[in-house]
Amino acid sequence: MSAPPVRQWLVQSAGRIEAALGPSRLERLVLPPLLERPGKESEFCAVQLDDGSVGLSYTLLDGTLQALHAGAATAPGTPATDLVAGYAAGDGAARAIGLATINALTRRLYERAGFRPDDGVDSFGSLDLGPGDRLGMVGHFGPLIRQARSLGIDVVVLELRADLVREEPGLVVTLDPHRLAGCNKIVSTSTLLLNDTFEQVACHWRHAQAVALVGPSAGCPPDALFAAGVSAVGSAWIVDVDAFLARVAGGTPWGEASRKVTITPQRYPGFDQLLLAAR
Structure with missing residues (x-):
């Protein structure tokens, strides 16, 4: 079943x-x-x-x-x-x-x-990127694309916006989720939990070596995510509630009022x- x-x-x-x-x-x-x-x-x-x-x-x-x-x-x-x-x-x-x-x-x-949860190691959801990796991104993480390219890592970005589609040496921005199949490591926005695309996309990362789902929306129990092939979940851990909520209301950086955390199956009870x- x-x-x-x-x-x-x-x-x-x-x-x-x-x-x-x-x-x-x-x-x-x-x-x-x-x-x-x-x-x-x-x-x-x-x-x-x-x-x-x-x-x-x-x-x-x-x-x-x-x-x-x-x-x-x-x-x-x-x-x-x-x-x-x-x-x-x-x-x-x-x-x-x-x-x-x-x-x-x-x-x-x-x-x-x-x-x-453990403190987050990096913005890639602890994917431990290295030479020879091919990184898939679900969502357009501009700074992460630049970081990966600076490491010499080829990147495939799955997007919903047709105006962002392009292809150049080392970078593919596509609307086709099948292009993720050639990526051994994947980082995905947690927006998949809101727009009815999680299962649609997850079937294309089943053979990846590592999959990180990241973003403040991913503060949920991760069991079903792990069962679907996610290997790490990165989210925000609020440290100072009053300061944090004031910054949300003001649209200002959260700073020390929160920290990034990562949960993996190995460290999750x-x-x-x-x-x-x-x-």
Whole structure:
């Protein structure tokens, strides 16, 4: 029997966290400002639950942030289960809030279980790039492309935007996911968790030596991601909640209010074990 889609598994895992630790409610939803040219820190919303846990989600897909600012936000006190349901079946705004809620519930689980992810080593999700590697990218990571090319590594970028497509020595930007098959290492944006493309893309990295899924939206339980061939999950770990949320609201760099972390199967106890440890 095939595994359920990642989205379905994440919704179920959120329900299991709630069942094990008790119900949570929304404390506040923090939105980044609407900017003409947003920086990286202005791309994510934050959900804080009533125990203080915070989760993040990307907001720049298909007018999601505009919809949130226009009133698609949710009132404090809303049950977390209601918000998670929006990730399962809602529009872009509901999905973003729902995934951020799942990520906040995951942080709650980690805290209760005493689990601390390892610090992130680099922006490539600890892929340990070297001579002879061919790097696949899902999403257009401009700085990472330049880093990889400076190391002499050929890069294949899978994009959704036709205007970015090009091909030159050492670099291919394509709309065709089949081109990933020739890459032995892959780094992917966690936006796949929001736009219904995770399974579609994952089938093309099954034979890769290493796959890193990275981004603040990837703060969820990673079990289903590992089962789909991901070898490392990189996300943000919030260190100072008040300072962090103030910076999200202001669209300013997060700085020391958060740090990058990486979870690998070798250093992850597993969702079931975390639930047992958290009780």
